[in-house]
Amino acid sequence: MNANQQLKIVAKTAAGLEDVLIEELKQLGVTDYEKGIRAVTFYGNKEMLYKANIWLRTANRLIVPFKEFSIKEFSIKDADDLYRQVKRIEWETIFDVDQTFAIDSTVFSPLFNHTKFPALKAKDAIADRFRSKFDKRPNVDPEKPDIRINLHISIDNRCTISLDSSGDPLFKRGYRDSRSLAPIKEDLAAGMILLSEWDKDSNFVDLFCGSGTLLIEAAMIANNIAPNINRAVFGFMNWKTFDEVLFNKVIDEALDEEIDFKHQIIGVDIDARVMGMSRANIEAAGLTDKITLFKKDFKDFKAPDKKGVIVSNPPYGERIGENVDDLYKAFGDNLKAQYDGWNAWLISSNMGALKKVGLRPSRKIKLFNGSLECRFMKYEMYKGTKKTHKLAKADENRQE
């Protein structure tokens, strides 16, 4: 893999975030891409691979199909054939015998009843190849391998082998305390903010901030901080093709791109314990001076003078006996009372409670919070009816 070789790279993402991911890729300068299901395939050189790993907020892994290492996709007849063909690959040009590896597999082929079996066959083939060359085999480490390999076998028995360039999933930015309750994943939080059409030149408020994920992601977006700038290890660092000088250049350039956000990023939550977690996470992300927290019921929080956007992930009422209808109603009433001119976005899996907000959403986007199907609703707040709003807008435009 030379520095200017164009690589095919598959960026995996969460359902519903594919278009946001494409926008992110375009911002990085990618021109050649193709939308898939929970994935976007794009083309770029090694520098782009490093950049994409550091910068993409809505991708959770970037994998590079093996073709890029001059190994073509191949068809298999049975498990032994898989073993033979995987053993033929020059694994020793990709990693050292002293490094650990793991294989994840996705298998649609009718040749196998269990997806784990082909992964086991491939693992044996790799180990035997090394043993035959060096009289020694690399160890398997399913938890924290140096080299993560993806094996995909299609329904018509075609095998694609890819290397995971990210290692740990990219949503693990490293700032979050794993003990947090019901947090939203970092990639979903970033995706929601990017979907919210926030201009990044006005205030950002989360009225149910919990452990602070939306606030941290918003602060990174507003200050143009690459979300994985501080990560110590990426999968590609363990490849023999790793170019440390190029990687350091990408990091230095990313640091230079930081900007100063002039408005406020505010988090409100009623729970003191959760607030403590939020404070710790914000500190771990190095964003303490960029985010303001209020331990309050959102009903008692006074809206900032200057307008902006609200993006929130309220409780969904999943706990037995918990009813959040009144909470959602109060949220709608509070928007009407205090947030004239703001846009508010709410994500929830509770469709009944969302109706209690009592406002007509101007957009509804289907997203998944873990396995929960949710709606991400946009409420545009303005005084009076839609008609008067439209007239006022037309007036504004005439005056400009």
Ligand SMILES: C[S@@+](CC[C@H](N)C(=O)[O-])C[C@H]1O[C@@H](n2cnc3c(N)ncnc32)[C@H](O)[C@@H]1O
């Ligand atoms: C689903 S959690 C938010 C999780 C958050 N997005 C995160 O990533 O950690 C909902 C939060 O709403 C807070 N909450 C519930 N009722 C509230 C109220 N009346 N005012 C402010 N916060 C409230 C809870 O304390 C909880 O932290």
